[in-house]
Amino acid sequence: MSRPRILQKVRSACRVKPPAPLPSGYPGAPRFQDPVDVFRRELEAVGGVFLDARNRNPAETLSQVLEQTGHTEVFWEEEKIFTKHGLPYRLRLPESFSTPNLVFSYHYQGRVRLPITLAARSIELDRLAAIPVSASSAAFGIAETGTIVQTVGPGRGRLLNVLPETHIVFLAQGDLLSNMDQLLQRIRPGEEGSALTLVTGPSRTADIGKVLVKGMHGPRRWFVILTEDGG
Amino acid sequence: MQLRIRPNTSAVLSDATLQANLKPALEKSLLSRDRAVAEVSNWEELRQHAHDVKAHTLSRLDHYLQELERKVMAQGGKVVWADTGAEALEFIVGLLQEREIKKVAKSKTMLGEEIHLNEELERAQFDPVETDLGEYIIQLSRETPFHIVTPALHKSKEEVVELFGRELDMPPTDDVEAITATARAVLRRHFLTAGAGITGVNFGVAETGTLAVVENEGNVRLCASLPEVHIAIMGIEKVIPRARDLAVFLKLLSRSATGQKSTSYVNFINGPRREGEWDGPREFYLVLVDNGRSRILADPELRQTLACIRCGACLNVCPVYQRIGGHAYGSTYQGPIGAILTPQLTSAEAAPEHPFASSLCGACYETCPVKIEIPHILLKLRERVQRSRQRLARHLPLEAWAMQFWAWAMSSPNRYGFLGNLMRRVQPYFVRKGRMRVPMPPFSGWDRYRDLPPLPEKSFREQFRALNKEGK
Numbered sequence: 011m012s013r014p015r016i017l018q019k020v021r022s023a024c025r026v027k028p029p030a031p032l033p034s035g036y037p038g039a040p041r042f043q044d045p046v047d048v049f050r051r052e053l054e055a056v057g058g059v060f061l062d063a064r065n066r067n068p069a070e071t072l073s074q075v076l077e078q079t080g081h082t083e084v085f086w087e088e089e090k091i092f093t094k095h096g097l098p099y100r101l102r103l104p105e106s107f108s109t110p111n112l113v114f115s116y117h118y119q120g121r122v123r124l125p126i127t128l129a130a131r132s133i134e135l136d137r138l139a140a141i142p143v144s145a146s147s148a149a150f151g152i153a154e155t156g157t158i159v160q161t162v163g164p165g166r167g168r169l170l171n172v173l174p175e176t177h178i179v180f181l182a183q184g185d186l187l188s189n190m191d192q193l194l195q196r197i198r199p200g201e202e203g204s205a206l207t208l209v210t211g212p213s214r215t216a217d218i219g220k221v222l223v224k225g226m227h228g229p230r231r232w233f234v235i236l237t238e239d240g241g
Numbered sequence: 242m243q244l245r246i247r248p249n250t251s252a253v254l255s256d257a258t259l260q261a262n263l264k265p266a267l268e269k270s271l272l273s274r275d276r277a278v279a280e281v282s283n284w285e286e287l288r289q290h291a292h293d294v295k296a297h298t299l300s301r302l303d304h305y306l307q308e309l310e311r312k313v314m315a316q317g318g319k320v321v322w323a324d325t326g327a328e329a330l331e332f333i334v335g336l337l338q339e340r341e342i343k344k345v346a347k348s349k350t351m352l353g354e355e356i357h358l359n360e361e362l363e364r365a366q367f368d369p370v371e372t373d374l375g376e377y378i379i380q381l382s383r384e385t386p387f388h389i390v391t392p393a394l395h396k397s398k399e400e401v402v403e404l405f406g407r408e409l410d411m412p413p414t415d416d417v418e419a420i421t422a423t424a425r426a427v428l429r430r431h432f433l434t435a436g437a438g439i440t441g442v443n444f445g446v447a448e449t450g451t452l453a454v455v456e457n458e459g460n461v462r463l464c465a466s467l468p469e470v471h472i473a474i475m476g477i478e479k480v481i482p483r484a485r486d487l488a489v490f491l492k493l494l495s496r497s498a499t500g501q502k503s504t505s506y507v508n509f510i511n512g513p514r515r516e517g518e519w520d521g522p523r524e525f526y527l528v529l530v531d532n533g534r535s536r537i538l539a540d541p542e543l544r545q546t547l548a549c550i551r552c553g554a555c556l557n558v559c560p561v562y563q564r565i566g567g568h569a570y571g572s573t574y575q576g577p578i579g580a581i582l583t584p585q586l587t588s589a590e591a592a593p594e595h596p597f598a599s600s601l602c603g604a605c606y607e608t609c610p611v612k613i614e615i616p617h618i619l620l621k622l623r624e625r626v627q628r629s630r631q632r633l634a635r636h637l638p639l640e641a642w643a644m645q646f647w648a649w650a651m652s653s654p655n656r657y658g659f660l661g662n663l664m665r666r667v668q669p670y671f672v673r674k675g676r677m678r679v680p681m682p683p684f685s686g687w688d689r690y691r692d693l694p695p696l697p698e699k700s701f702r703e704q705f706r707a708l709n710k711e712g713k
């Protein structure tokens with residue numbers, strides 16, 4: 011194919027000039043005394059909602075969000091929501107996490123529904139796309155830009171975070187970084203899973219008459235619930 | 242085929258609506274850009290870093306492309322090299338045929354525009370659907386992008402309502418939320434039934450095999466998650482060495498492009514879905530496209546054109562773009578970057594007017610987040626056009642003669658003074674109220690959009706002499 015030809019052309023083109031050096035250092039980025047405060051400000055500036063659940067039961071905060079949005083169900087697929095953010099364990103259906111499944115619950119009443127299996131994809135995709143509210147656990151948060159870092163892994167996909175109109179992210183305080191440079195020093199993209207997404211507020215567009223509209227393809231309502239570490 | 246700009250301009254310049262809306266829209270982008278940039282205390286340091294990283298990468302591009310290829314393959318992705326746009330298209334069409342895929346969800350990619358991806362897919366009986374709202378509007382109205390970042394910038398709300406009414410049976414409304422909701426619903430169906438997703442790439446990280454793609458709507462994320470096959474097309478110049486450089490480039494790009502601190506989504510894509518992951522594409526292809534880039538790389542001075550991160554800031558700030566808009570350029574890339582890139586991707590002869598579509602004010606260079614010396618490159622390209630014209634000089638004796646006369650007049654202070662004096666005396670017979678009294682080819686037309694001010698009574702040197710005398 012064209013590989014050798016292109017590489018040959020590129021190689022001889024490179025030689026018209028001596029190689030330029032690669033900068034060894036990196037420019038600095040802001041570090042904050044109180045990243046929570048900055049994070050809240052930036053998130054709100056892009057139309058997200060910040061909820062502080064550090065001194066309360068995160069399940070209560072979740073109920074509030076559901077009440078506010080007029081929904082009773084929330085869907086999630088990460089066990090971390092229970093272990094990391096301290097949601098009551100009775101909302102959990104243990105065996106559903108042993109296979110890559112999607113779990114949803116009437117968490118408000120503390121009842122857990124049967125998991126939807128995602129085996130029959132063509133049917134399930136439509137059902138998945140019809141889910142109104144989902145929740146996930148953030149790998150990290152970035153204060154400078156009000157950003158949430160979402161990763162994928164076994165049993166933890168990408169679609170549930172982006173298809174619904176309302177999404178709720180649990181972020182542990184200890185995972186809140188000041189800037190993106192810190193993130194890229196902590197993690198190596200691709201190490202954990204095949205996709206990593208930095209999400210800053212709701213999905214948006216300004217393509218019609220420069221008017222800002224939320225919820226173009228992804229969530230229109232974007233909530234971040236901050237929890238205590240190891241909750 | 243020759244790309245011209247001049248014949249397209251009179252229509253745009255006399256389009257009152259466009260003239261009234263364009264500049265304010267661009268100024269709005271500029272204002273948020275300026276605000277976002279002013280907040281960054283080390284903006285200049287970031288620019289320089291990005292500039293240096295790009296210069297380094299380009300000088301060792303063969304090395305980094307191979308490293309990127311290795312890393313993408315190690316993650317289960319496939320890498321395809323395309324020398325020309327036609328080769329890239331051939332591969333994509335072949336793959337879709339083999340997989341028996343009809344519908345393709347596309348996100349915005351300027352490279353896709355450059356190689357005419359949609360036209361080719363349609364010609365081959367596929368069904369490509371643009372999923373970025375602006376691009377979707379452009380696709381439905383069968384136009385080309387007006388701006389590399391905001392392709393439907395020139396469309397008013399009313400025009401979109403009319404278009405969606407006709408194409409999507411949307412009932413009339415003037416609520417932008419409702420229009421957007423219609424697009425969301427229509428495009429969601431397309432997403433759920435598309436067999437492949439095609440996206441562009443903003444940065445390909447050699448160190449980790451990560452492809453970074455920025456967006457606001459979530460459509461790139463869906464293009465790269467829902468269909469079974471994901472094809473990412475990337476110009477060979479888009480590679481960067483290290484993951485940590487992303488923090489710098491992403492900051493520069495989002496703030497320069499839209500004035501956002503970060504775009505709503507930044508997608509890091511590392512190959513197809515892995516064992517245990519229940520969604521994401523099963524097949525991932527990275528198509529590396531040269532299409533003239535290695536030729537640009539081979540010119541030591543013009544090479545820096547390839548550092549462009551397509552932020553569009555130079556368009557917004559350009560006094561020429563602010564007047565003539567994007568379509569007048571007739572090329573995939575518009576504004577200052579289009580003026581330098583187009584003749585290089587094609588040839589000086591194919592786009593002879595592009596390097597001249599600039600006042601050389603330098604605003605583009607000041608704004609450019611990777612410090613590309615656009616005015617300098619424009620001059621180099623003008624030289625090229627001039628040289629190719631000189632080869633045709635026999636056809637243009639008048640211009641050559643005029644230039645020689647000019648050089649003769651300018652090279653002696655006495656001659657210059659004498660001729661200036663002469664001009665001041667005769668001008669009033671030809672010019673009145675900023676216009677020529679009678680059209681005089683080849684000068685007529687020049688004053689249609691410009692004033693021709695009267696020459697002052699005394700020359701600068703005369704005034705200076707008088708001042709000096711007074712001083713004494």
Ligand code: SF4
Pocket residue numbers: 548549550551552553554555556577578605608609610611612613
């Ligand atoms: S030339 Fe510079 S300012 Fe213009 S689009 Fe490219 S990176 Fe942006």
